Amino acid sequence: MAFLTGQEDPVPNYACHLGPPRAALVGDTRSALSVAMARLLGLYKFPQVSYASTLPSLSDKTQFPSFLRTRASDLVSSYAVTQLVLHLGWSWIVILAQDDDFGQQAGALAAGELGKADICIEFHLSVPSQHSPEKISTVVQKMQISTATGVLVFLNNSNFKLILQSLLGVRVLGQVWVSEGLLHTALALAMPGISRVLRGAFGLLCHRNRVHGFPEFFANLHPSRTPEDMFLGRFWEATLGCRWPHGNDTVSGAVQLCSGSESLSGHEHPFQDVSEVDIAYTAVYSVAHALQDLVSCEHGGGVCADPRHFHPWQLLHALRKVRFQTPDGTHIAFDANGDLVAKFDVFQRQQSPEGQFNFVHIGTMDPHPSLGHRMMIHLKDGIQVPSSVCSTSCEPGSSQIPQEGAPHCCFECRLCPEGQFADQRDMKSCLLCPAEQYPSQARDRCLPRTETFLTFDEPLGLAMTLMALTLASLACLILGVFLRFRHTPVVRANNRALSYVLLASLTLCALSPLLFLGRPSPATCLLRQTTFAVVFTVAVSCVLAKTLTVVMAFRVTRPGQRVRVCLGPGAAASVVLVSSLTQVILCGVWLATSPPFPHRDAASEPGRLVLQCQEGSGVAFSCVLGYLGLLATGTFSAAFLARGLPDAFNETRFLTFSMLLFCSVWTAFLPLYHSARGKATAAVEVFSILASTAGLLGGIFLPKCYLILLTPERNTAPSLRPGPWAQSGCGSLLGPALSPGPQHSPI
Template sequence: MIPVLLLMLLQLSLSVHKTEKATCFLKNSPSLSRDGELIIGSFFPMHSVQVRNSNELNLNIFFLVSYSQSLRWLHKNYQQVLALLFAVEEINRDPNLLPNISSLGFHVYNAYHSGERTLESSLRWLSGLGQLIPNYSCYGQDKSVAIIGGATSALSIQMGTLLELYKFPQISYGPFDSTLSDKAQFSSLYQMAHKDSSLHRGMIRLMVHFEWTWVGLVTTDDMRGEEFLWNLRKDMIKYDICLAYTEKLPVSERRHTESQDQFMPRIMQSPVRVIIVHGDTDSLMILRYSQPVFLFLWKVWITTSHWDIPMRPQWNDGYSFHGALSFSQMTKEIPGFKSFLRIVNPSTYPEDPLLKEFWCSAFKGLKKLKNEEPNECSPNGSLETLPLQFFDMAMSDMSYTIYNAVHAVARALHEMLLVTSEKEPIRHGETLEAQPWQLHNFLKSIHFNNSAGDHVFLDDKGNSEAHYNIFEYLFFLNDTENMVKVGQFIPNAPYGQDLTIRNEAMVWGWFEPKVPQAVCSDSCGPGFRKTPREGEPVCCFDCPLCPEGEISKQINMKHCVKCPEDEYPNKERNHCLPKAITFLDIKEPLGMSLASVALFFSVLTVLILGVFVKFRDTSVVKANNRALSYTLLISLTLCFLCSLLFIGRPTAATCLLRQTIFGVVFTLAVSSILAKTILVVLAFKVTKPGSRIKVWLQPRVSNCIVVLCSGIQVILCGIWLGISPPFPDTDIHSEPNQIIVECNEGSVFGFYSVLGYIGLLALASFIVAYLARSLPDTFNEARFITFSMLVFCSVWVSFLPTYQSTKGKAMVVVEIFSILASSAGLLGCIFIPKCYVILLRPHNARVRSICLEKLKGLANE
């Protein structure tokens, strides 16, 4: 678009060059001018253009078109004009700066944010005429030396394309743009603003501080917006912050009805609470005009000072941005500037029509805001009385940069004057003839300290990273507003010291006493872990409970950690508790009960042994082989007592003794029953006189059976103890909240060999007794033995699966119960009937004696 317009302009230049010389004294087109020997041109966005149809802009740009009915004041930008005026007056009063020049002047033009109008204004400045004459300068316009303009990158590029043809220095006071640093394309353009390449880092640090991870972004659809979006996303990944959406708005031309894109409803309907706004007031004017009036959006906006929050087209539409946070470049206060603003009024500068126009518009708007009749312009009023949406007494970033730009041009002219005077002294009455292209060599190397003490560079390499103050915009119900400093961000400071926030000064929304939440998913608290949702951003996740045995002490932990082996998780799984050391203690009810049962049965067995000893000469005792009965009763007593070894904290001695003593005494008991069963069967099988079987009925045979069977078990136990004996051990895995102190059996094969051998003897006794079930009813010893072995085998067959399925203390209880139950079964089935006969049925005892005598007689024959 711009190159085509330039070509058309150059074609017209030949036809109008000669005929337009007489028009040099027509009224000039600047909105404001101050005469001087050297002139600085300036382009500031003071008005917005209101149109109903974009076709209305299809006008011939070579003719002056009146927009007086469509212009609307952007009141806050008038501070830029005052900053220019203040700097020029300060320079003109300084005797050490430009001493051989009577005054420095300026021209102020309105910067329209459109290619057509910006090009039109630039051509007017170059020609100095009311009517556009390309490639021609009116008489006296050769005193113009530089342009201060470019509130936005787009304006700087549009102006620079034309000004580059004439090598006019253009000093851009808008936000820093890396695109404009390309000297091959923009050799005559200089940027005054500090680099803001750390702005995205400051915003991310702010989000990290308030734990905001789910945010939206509104930016301009241009290269500067794309660069910010790229940097923002790249650093967001480091902190697990996500962009819920990105609204790329077309670069506005400050028109009220230019966009039909319904982006504001999308922002309002989105649940995202925090929205980043990146852009400047001109480029994002459409966002202001699209803002609903008298509506609480319940959003937190994070902006830059380049997008001026209080500057809005409506009077009372600040509610939506209440609580917004703005990053403003940190600057020092220019001495005397506020005092200058306090005295400015139309009577101070009566020759300034632009000030009078601004004054009337601002104070009429103030009265309209107060519902007063706007019948006068308040000529004696003060800028301090204007609300923030009309004027700000604090110097803005752009005004500060404009002030520095004017001083940079003046100092460059001063350096050029010194160099020129050294070559050819300036005579009295002569003035410095400064050509714009000559100023470049001095602007490139200029650097100085301004009146506030800040170091100013025009070289892009010399520009440092901007430091930021963080302001909060507050809009009160009485329609007053304020910008309150709540923090700052220093990019080059160490992490943790770079961001400072005064939390006590923060105000959140209208009815929110605390920091609003801006997350896709609520944080996973201690005891939970963060698992990402498939196909969704990392900020959207689920929070399942930590697995068994694991905890998480912090929020949003991606992985739970296991507790140490001697600790276990609490119910909430956010803390590890020490495990309780547990074993079958004699002091606890279960241990005390089992010990009491064992002692009871051992005492009962001793009493039965005493009965058998006292009635040893009775036929019942004799018929049951007294030696085997005594041996069996003693072994049963030891069986009951050996269960006590399983109660209490295991030690090296008890671990070695409990299983070996249990195996030996049980083998002794079962061996005695086996011998008794064999003798009973053999006694009733001997029916022929002189049978050789009578040899096996001798007492020493039964003794040999007992000794042999017990000896084998002793050998097995000895091998077990020699290879891998039992030892005290701790089990930390079977129970989640307990450390079980137990006896490790050492060799599992040895343990089950001992049990298996006992089981083998018991099975042999059961089989032999079962085969002898047909003995005479009056002598039912085989039946008692059969039943006792059935109980014994049932207990131990049930013991094996139960023992395998239990852990810790329950395992010990199962074994003790099996010992007591099987021993009690033997005692009850074999000896209780005999004691009943001996003590309560002596007649039955005599019958048994007669049967025994007959049995002996048959054996003797």
């Protein structure tokens, strides 16, 4: 209060200063008394800048509104440690924290930040502040069984040395210690045998600004130049080892007197390493720059202050917004909590060629506005960074499988299943490739699929094309033979018009597989199944009409019976027309509701994109095939029942055999079609079409061609005229068809 008021008997809220006002208080502020004073000074908005205090509570601007500091708080340092751990890529660590406010806050902060980054903590061990051999022994036992390599240390000097001493007799190898400071680590290096425990270590130090011109200033110091400085004489004596004469003091002969001609230039003073000149530099110059800004109105909102008459809150306002750069290039600024935006130096314990272990500067940690709360870390090239993981990383092509009852950082690696990939390390699950891509053999990337379809130029497609053209040519050739010998009894028997229609439909049946070859298009997809279904329906209905004609003919026992009406040409044409029209209607409904369309199938063949026709409505497709199957079954049944009729007058045995081949092919087709994949589906259907076409063509017409071309002597009416059947009435029915003349027979 005397400092604030300028009076020995202070009066609150009254100041009586002679000369310029006091600007700010710069000091240590580490003791409890200093904290109480900081709270009191905050009531008066009096600026205070500490260069040594690291208490996290001082960042609370509600309690300490005028407190600022140029050293990172314990929590900021702890946060920097977690950032270093994240940069090193560790995922499995141990935390050693003291059981006081500092250790609990720092440990909780580290655990929270590491938890956000999915880093697992094997042990979070609390080290007692008071000496407790039992608790220390428990900590050492857990350290011994720990599998984590990285150890985060939030301990004071004595506790850290106590832990290291306890670990000297325990076989703990490979652990890397990370600390927010180097002082306790450096002290521990002096312990005998500590190198066996402290082989790997990282440490952080808040970056210090070197005082510009201090060596020159130090060299020019002399007590005679500043006689009012009562400390300089003592400093001179302690540094140079002499005694400065003081008045009538008597000195012994063993004491060397200072002559005043000595020089501090190039001389190391005995407390050079513990000098606080460097860390106080930033605090003092922050106040100096704030005063400069206050006078020049840079951060005063356009309001200038008289340097000899200003209020503390005016300087505090400028101090909070101060921005400047030190001669060594460091940017100085305070955050919203009054803490210096700290930059850290990273040190690593390394062994020199002589076998000595030293802490070597390997990089920096610098906060960056673009990273938010993250820090930008720059480490030198070639730094050996140890690993601290529970499980080895999973290579691309495999994913992590968690171990039951273990943290998520402990896992097993399993190869991605078929059709999936993992292109990064440590993926939690494998991914599906896009529709038109497939996983590589290593399953670490996706490759573009090769388009494939049943083409004309591949061996299978070429063979099927040649077979289709051969069958179509054979059907045309047989049709030509039938036209050439149309007046012979064999051609005239059993309705030669039906034979012409059947041969024409079989020609189209043989050519329809060509629609299944080549790249699928909307047009070919519409025509494939419908063309096949219609032409085969015409062919089967012709066979049915032939079979019914023969059956009805042999049921006639007396001339003039009503059943003879069914033997006329119109009846056979009606059977073909009605059967075919029904199939055309079914196909029309299919095309109108859900027609087939081109489809790119990526699931049938690995590594290939099969271009095929999707059938659209499965129900409509089943109805079309079902109707054709029903028609074929009925035709086969009728032919089978009529197979015992005389061979000299009918072809029911050949019809039965051809329909047996037809039904067998399509009965085998159904399971093969549903089990085939990719372009094999089209190949199975093409083969079935060709096989059934060949069965009908060969079973019905090849015997007739053999009779017409190779044994023409049998293609006469006397050779084909029935014997015993003539007496039963059949001869009178079939006779006109087997005798030359203008008569017309329905058979």
